[in-house]
Amino acid sequence: MSKKSLPTTRKQGKARLGDQIRSIADRLKQETDVQIKTTSRILGAAAQIAENHDRLISEVVEMVESDLNLEKQVSQKYIYTIDILKQQFKTLRDAKAHFNLKVSSWESLVNKLNTASYQTTIIQNKPQSNHTLTDNHVIKGEVNHKRIEKLIVFLEPDVAEIFPNSEAVNEGLRFLIRVTSKNSF
Template sequence: MSKKSASTTGTQRQAKLGDQIRNIANRLKQETEVQIKATSRILGAAAQISENHERLINEVVDMVEEDLNQQTQMYQKDIYTVDILKQQFQTLRKAKDHFQIKATSWESLANKLNDSSSQKITPKTKPQLDQVLESNDMGNFEDDCKNLEGLTVHLEADVAEIFPNSQAVNEALRFLIRVTKKNSYLNS
């Protein structure tokens, strides 16, 4: 082999080797770009999850605060004072017409309203631990369930300790329903 052909072959090998190195470098660059894009997408998804989680927590906190405020307002609505009645209704006649109660003064109206609201509130007793789901015909229970006005349910001892009455259980279940509905709305 001549020197010229040997140097040409060496140059060609170097060119092939250089091409291979450039190809490897380009592939590494492309893979790095893909990894950067994937990492960016993962971080974006994590940020979105965090934002949704924060929003859900804020909504739950807002719902709890709203429930507490409503409950406080309900208890405050049951207690009438002369000042509250005067603020709400400018005249005794308007107040009497609104409540459809006969009274000779603001004081007597407040007393009558407070007496009637205290009669509506019945003392709540602790639930009986032996309360059971009652139905004469268990076969038709599922069909009849929609027609029931109330339903007696057995509460385990640990649950009964936390929920002193049916109103507390119902409020907790309604809250859970609202959270579930809002969460499913956010996910759809």
């Protein structure tokens, strides 16, 4: 072997080693770029989630406020006056019989009907006529020419703890309907 071939081999070895180091550095740079892009996407998704969360909270607040306003409107619908009752019923006797109350005057009837405890009873037990019970436990009837359907449902004990009455069940189901219908679009 000549002395000239030995230094050439060292130069070639150093060149190969340098190429390998550059190759490793390039791969590390590419991996770093991928990691930066991935981190950026993750942060973008997190920002989108936070924005959606804020929007959902706003929607829930709006729905609750709407429910509260609707509840106020419903309770205001059942305010009776002497004039309204006299238009609805021919005599005090007819009105007393309809509401199943013992009173001595139109004024005392109005006072009893407008008490908070009686209002709750009216709202929960709206008078119905022409009831028929079908095989699937749906009660159908008409009140003031509006068709009404009620479904008899039996709650499991753990659910009944959360929803103690039909009003709470209906409120919860309406809320669920609104949330799912808004998010389905």
